[in-house]
Amino acid sequence: MxxxxxxxxxxxxxxxxxxxxxxxxxxxxxxxxxxxxxxxxxxxxxxxxxxxxxxxxxxxxxxxxxxxxxxxxxxxxxxxxxxxxxxxxxxxxxxxxxxxxxxxxxxxxxxxxxxxxxxxxxxxxNGERFTKVDQMKYGLAVDSTQLSLGLRKGDIPVGVNGIAYNSLEEINKEALLGGQTLEIKRDGKQISLPIDENFRTQILNYKHGFFVPEFTFEVDTVIAESPAFKAGILKDDKIIAVDGFTTPLFSDFTQKVAEYKGKTVPFSVERKGQPIELMVTVGKDGKVGIGNRSSYLDSLEGRKDYSVGEGIALGVVKPFDAIATQVRGIGTLFQVKDGRKQVAGPIGMVKQMPTEWNWLFFWSFxxxxxxxxxxxxxxxxxxxxxxxxxxxxxxxxxxxxxxxxxxxxxxxxxxxxxxxxxxxxxxxxxxxxxxx
Structure with a gap:
C-alpha cells in the first residue's frame, strides 16, 4: 500500500x-x-x-x-x-x-x-507493446460470465464495429468505449456478437482485461512445502494430464485440479522429454502451489519500435488521443450499470497503482x-x-x-x-x- x-x-x-x-x-x-x-x-x-x-x-x-x-x-x-x-x-x-x-x-x-x-x-x-491477435492459436480463456454473454472457449476476437484490429488491447478498448458489435473468429468462421449494456459493464468490471488468451504452460516455480513440492514436481516440468484427462492449456489444468480438492490424484508430467507419473494431493483450496510461465504467451507479445523522429511526432499527438479516450470513457459510464463505481478519486486511484514500483507505469500514468x-x-x-x-x-x-x-x-x-x-x-x- x-x-x-x-x-x-x-x-x-x-x-x-x-x-x-x-x-x-x-x-x-x-x-x-x-x-x-x-x-x-x-x-x-x-x-x-x-x-x-x-x-x-x-x-x-x-x-x-x-x-x-x-x-x-x-x-x-x-x-x-x-x-x-x-x-x-x-x-x-x-x-x-x-x-x-x-x-x-x-x-x-x-x-x-x-x-x-x-x-x-x-x-x-520502449516502443508500443501489444498482444498479437493473428498469433492466437488457442483463442480466449472464458469463464461463466463470458459464456453467458455469448463467448466460447477458443474464440478469437478480430474486430469491433466491423473494423479489424491486430491488438487485443485495442479491441478491449474499442469494445468498451464505442462497441456495438464484437467480431470473433470461431471454428474458422467470423461471426458478430452484440455489445449491450451488460456486455460493456462486464468489460469494465474485469480490472485486468476482459479478453485473456488461452495458453500452454510450463512450471516456473514450486512453492516450498506445497502439494506440488511434496509430490516432486520441479521447475520446467510440463503437466500434460491430471487423472488421465489431458490438460494442454493452463485453464484446463486449473479447472481439472479444482475438481479434486483434498484428494490424491495422478499427474502425468513431461520432464526433459521423458514422461513420468506423480501422485499429488490437491490442497483444500483446489490448488497445488505452482507458478507458471508460457513461451507461447511470449510469442503473442508484439512490439512496434519508433525512430526518434517518429517518437517525437507521435508524442505530440498522444496527449490528445489520451484526452479523447478519457472523454469517451466518461460517456461510457452512462452506458453501464453502476457507472458511479468506476469514478475514482485519490483513494480509488491508489488501488489502481502497482504494488511494486514500476517506472514504466509511473511515467505512462x-x-x-x-x-x-x-x-x-x-x-x-x-x-x-x-x-x-x-x-x-x-x-x-x-x-x-x-x-x-x-x-x-x-x-x-x-x-x-x-x-x-x-x-x-x-x-x-x-x-x-x-x-x-
Whole structure:
C-alpha cells in the first residue's frame, strides 16, 4: 500500500508543481507579484510552508490540485480587500488582457508539453507493446460470465464495429468505449456478437482485461512445502494430464485440479522429454502451489519500435488521443450499470497503482494524467484556468473588462462547483471502499 501511495503522490506532486510553475513563471515574466505558490490545497493548515521574497511556498494536505495566488486577482481565496485599494503596477488586474490570458494558460501549456515529452521518450525508448491477435492459436480463456454473454472457449476476437484490429488491447478498448458489435473468429468462421449494456459493464468490471488468451504452460516455480513440492514436481516440468484427462492449456489444468480438492490424484508430467507419473494431493483450496510461465504467451507479445523522429511526432499527438479516450470513457459510464463505481478519486486511484514500483507505469500514468489535467483546467468553469481565460478573451474581443462584481459572483459559482465535485469524488471513494 505504501508503494502505491508513494507512486500516486509523487506523480500528483510533480504534475501540480509543474502546472503551477507554468502560472508562476508567466506571471513573473509579466511582472505580476506571486503571493503564494502551493502544491495541494492547504485548507486550514499546510504540511510545510516558507516565505522567500514576496512569495510563500508550501505543500498542502488535500491532494486535489494546487494554486498560485497572484496580487490583484479575484480567485478562489475570495480575497477582495486588496481590490479596494488603488491598482498597483505589479498586480494582475493592471496587466493587458493578452498577458493575463497567457498567465492563465501557462499551467495548461506546461501540462500538455510535459505529456508530449513523456510520451515521446517512452515511445522512443520502449516502443508500443501489444498482444498479437493473428498469433492466437488457442483463442480466449472464458469463464461463466463470458459464456453467458455469448463467448466460447477458443474464440478469437478480430474486430469491433466491423473494423479489424491486430491488438487485443485495442479491441478491449474499442469494445468498451464505442462497441456495438464484437467480431470473433470461431471454428474458422467470423461471426458478430452484440455489445449491450451488460456486455460493456462486464468489460469494465474485469480490472485486468476482459479478453485473456488461452495458453500452454510450463512450471516456473514450486512453492516450498506445497502439494506440488511434496509430490516432486520441479521447475520446467510440463503437466500434460491430471487423472488421465489431458490438460494442454493452463485453464484446463486449473479447472481439472479444482475438481479434486483434498484428494490424491495422478499427474502425468513431461520432464526433459521423458514422461513420468506423480501422485499429488490437491490442497483444500483446489490448488497445488505452482507458478507458471508460457513461451507461447511470449510469442503473442508484439512490439512496434519508433525512430526518434517518429517518437517525437507521435508524442505530440498522444496527449490528445489520451484526452479523447478519457472523454469517451466518461460517456461510457452512462452506458453501464453502476457507472458511479468506476469514478475514482485519490483513494480509488491508489488501488489502481502497482504494488511494486514500476517506472514504466509511473511515467505512462503521469503523462495521461498530465494531459487530462490540462483538459480539465481548460474547461470554461469559473475558478478554473479556462474560466479565467474566458473573461480575458471576452475583454480582448469587446475591449471592455467584466466588472469586479461579475468576477466575484462567477468565482463563487466556480467554488461551489469545485467543492461539489470534491465532495462527490471523496464521498464516492469512501462508498466504494466500504461497499465495494
Amino acid at each position: 505504501l508503494v502505491q501511495i508513494g507512486q500516486l503522490m509523487l506523480s500528483l506532486m510533480l504534475l501540480v508543481m509543474l502546472h503551477e510553475l507554468g502560472h508562476f513563471v508567466t506571471a513573473r515574466w509579466f511582472g505580476v507579484r506571486v503571493e503564494r505558490f502551493f502544491v495541494f490545497f492547504d485548507v486550514k493548515f499546510a504540511i510545510w510552508k516558507k516565505k522567500i521574497g514576496d512569495t510563500v511556498y508550501g505543500i498542502g494536505w488535500l491532494p486535489l490540485g494546487g494554486y498560485v495566488k497572484l496580487s490583484g486577482m479575484i480567485d478562489e481565496s475570495m480575497d477582495t480587500e486588496q481590490m479596494k485599494s488603488e491598482p498597483q503596477p505589479w498586480e494582475f488586474r493592471t496587466k493587458p488582457a493578452w498577458q493575463r490570458l497567457i498567465i492563465m494558460l501557462g499551467g495548461i501549456i506546461v501540462n500538455i508539453v510535459l505529456a508530449m515529452i513523456i510520451y515521446a521518450v517512452l515511445l522512443i525508448a 503521469t503523462a495521461m494524467i498530465s494531459a487530462w489535467l490540462a483538459f480539465i483546467n481548460l474547461l470554461p468553469i469559473p475558478g478554473l484556468d479556462g474560466g479565467h481565460a474566458v473573461f480575458a478573451i471576452y475583454e480582448m474581443v469587446t475591449g471592455k473588462a467584466p466588472s469586479e462584481k461579475v468576477l466575484e459572483k462567477a468565482q463563487m459559482v466556480g467554488i461551489f462547483i469545485i467543492l461539489g465535485l470534491m465532495v462527490f469524488i471523496f464521498g464516492n471513494d469512501i462508498v466504494n471502499m466500504i461497499f465495494g
